[in-house]
Amino acid sequence: MKTSKTLQMACVAALCSMAIAATAETTQTLDDILPYGRSLKTVESLVNALENGAIVNASVDLSACTRQDGGTASQTRGGLTVSPYRLQADGTLSFSDSHFTVSTRSGTPMPIMQFLRYSVKPEGAITVTSFIFSVPDYRLTSEVGFDCAINDGVSFHAAY
Secondary structure, three states, X not given: OOOOHHHHHHXXXXXXXXXXXXXXXXXXXXXXXXXXXXXXXXXXXXXXXXXXXXXXXXXXXXXXXEEOOOOOOXXXXXXXXXXXXXXXXXXXXXXXXXEEEEEOOOOOOXXXXXXXXXXXXXXXXXXXXXXXXXXXXXXXXXXXXEEEEEOXXXXXXXXX
């Protein structure tokens, strides 16, 4: 079915008018109401996107984060899709990622399993914790935490 350009423009204008009117009545910004396809700059917009079915991706730059053990900053960068997630009663958002990979620290390639846990506090503080286990015995070989913040070490983007 073909839709005329005029009808398409009218629909877009009506949606924008409704969003602007809703924004004027609340403390939310237009980006909080229509964040999809945009950077999610607040925890509120992140939770809103997740609860409304958006596909949310996280970009992580650990060089912008502080190691909890005081060690040298990591130069690791990467990303993931947030799925699944958990929203706790206090407003903390949690999600995780895991993958098999190979470590060459010993000079010999060795299989490892890494789990990454992300905890996003309502004020925007984010803790990223990495757990590395040897394979096949799943002995914990490394655990390190990083203190980050939304848009400072961890950024979020959403799209349908």
